[in-house]
Amino acid sequence: MSRTSLFLPLGLFLLMAFMLWRGFALNDPHELPSALLNQPLPDFQKTRLADGAPVARQDLLGTPFLLNVWATWCPTCKAEHAELNRIAARYAVPLVGVNYKDDGPAARAWLARYGDPYRLSVVDEDGSLGIELGVYGAPETFIVDGDGIIRYKRVGAVDRRVWEEEIRPVLQNLGLPLEEPPA
Amino acid sequence: MKRVILRALLGAVLLALSTASFAAIDTYAFETAAEEARYKALIDELRCPKCLNTNLSGSDSPISADLRRTVATMVQAGKGDEEIREYLLARYGDFILYRPRVMPATYVLWFGPALLFLLALAFMARLVLRQRRAEAPAPLSPEEQAALARLSQAVGENSKA
Numbered sequence: 062m063s064r065t066s067l068f069l070p071l072g073l074f075l076l077m078a079f080m081l082w083r084g085f086a087l088n089d090p091h092e093l094p095s096a097l098l099n100q101p102l103p104d105f106q107k108t109r110l111a112d113g114a115p116v117a118r119q120d121l122l123g124t125p126f127l128l129n130v131w132a133t134w135c136p137t138c139k140a141e142h143a144e145l146n147r148i149a150a151r152y153a154v155p156l157v158g159v160n161y162k163d164d165g166p167a168a169r170a171w172l173a174r175y176g177d178p179y180r181l182s183v184v185d186e187d188g189s190l191g192i193e194l195g196v197y198g199a200p201e202t203f204i205v206d207g208d209g210i211i212r213y214k215r216v217g218a219v220d221r222r223v224w225e226e227e228i229r230p231v232l233q234n235l236g237l238p239l240e241e242p243p244a
Numbered sequence: 245m246k247r248v249i250l251r252a253l254l255g256a257v258l259l260a261l262s263t264a265s266f267a268a269i270d271t272y273a274f275e276t277a278a279e280e281a282r283y284k285a286l287i288d289e290l291r292c293p294k295c296l297n298t299n300l301s302g303s304d305s306p307i308s309a310d311l312r313r314t315v316a317t318m319v320q321a322g323k324g325d326e327e328i329r330e331y332l333l334a335r336y337g338d339f340i341l342y343r344p345r346v347m348p349a350t351y352v353l354w355f356g357p358a359l360l361f362l363l364a365l366a367f368m369a370r371l372v373l374r375q376r377r378a379e380a381p382a383p384l385s386p387e388e389q390a391a392l393a394r395l396s397q398a399v400g401e402n403s404k405a
Contacts, residue, residue: 096337162306188310195335197293197307 095214096195102128102209103193110160110168110182118209125212125235126155127228128203129179129219130191132163133171135199141218142175148224149178152239154232158182161191161199204228206235270309272316283319286328287312289343293336 104118121128129145131138149156158179160168165184172182185191194203197216204213213231215223233239274280284301290311292303300308300315311332318328332340344350384392 096334100334188306191307192310192314192335195293195337197336 097211100211102205102211105190107183107185107190110184116183121157122209123207125206125232125237126157128157128205130159130161130196130199130201132161132199133167137218138200141200144219145178146176154237155180159185159190161185162188204231279319282325283316286315291340291342293340299342
């Protein structure tokens with residue numbers, strides 16, 4: 062055995078250590094890379110939560126907006142709700158809700174009780190729009206641009222940090238005026 | 245006493261095994277047995293997006309139930325396996341496939357084992373060849389043979405004396 066080949070085990074060990082280090086530094090394994098990024102928002106024909114009026118994909122387009130998948134059975138949705146209310150009150154970005162696999166009356170009562178940040182909520186009772194959107198865990202939040210292309214996806218709660226560091230810059234890039242209103 | 249312990253152990257093992265994967269109890273009516281077989285094969289090889297390591301057939305989560313329904317509906321509508329996989333892939337990404345596609349990011353996964361096997365073969369071949377060479381030493385050169393003859397003659401004379 063030549064002298065250099067004595068270093069083989071050390072090399073293997075370093076390689077393994079490096080790969081494990083990289084592997085464990087990966088983000089939350091629950092977080093799936095979204096397949097829908099830069100894809101068009103899927104087409105749908107649904108109804109509005111407030112009054113049952115029909116609503117389709119075309120009705121939402123025009124300006125960039127936030128699409129937020131929520132449900133009354135989802136505790137994290139409740140946790141992020143205050144932040145959504147704050148965003149809706151302070152910034153000029155429309156929020157559209159997708160009431161995902163929920164009970165209509167319960168959802169309306171929930172919005173009446175905790176406040177309604179949404180321009181409208183789309184009723185997705187059977188979860189079919191959820192499947193089209195690749196939803197696997199509410200809450201999920203998408204940024205859709207004026208042409209109906211999905212520009213961002215977040216699985217999990219939107220909080221102050223996510224808004225400031227992730228969502229707001231994307232919206233500003235899309236040309237939404239999001240100055241801080243005078244306090 | 246021993247028997248009781250054995251039985252308890254056996255019971256525990258059986259219990260542990262029983263939780264494995266009988267979550268999917270929803271039934272769909274298929275026109276042919278072939279369609280049903282395709283449905284079962286698909287939900288076995290597609291992965292539940294909410295869970296880290298469970299297939300659609302083994303998961304109790306609502307999203308898996310929805311996706312099973314989606315797969316069933318598509319199979320009933322006569323869609324091909326590849327079409328169904330593509331449909332879910334476009335929405336949930338590669339995570340949904342337990343059998344990853346062959347692409348640059350998965351080359352290591354697909355070809356790594358074969359490569360390692362070939363490497364091991366090459367290594368073994370080298371070892372064996374080296375050993376063979378050690379067992380069968382090279383034939384002596386004429387000078388060496390002459391030296392050997394001299395030496396053995398000298399040894400012979402010594403032993404006679």
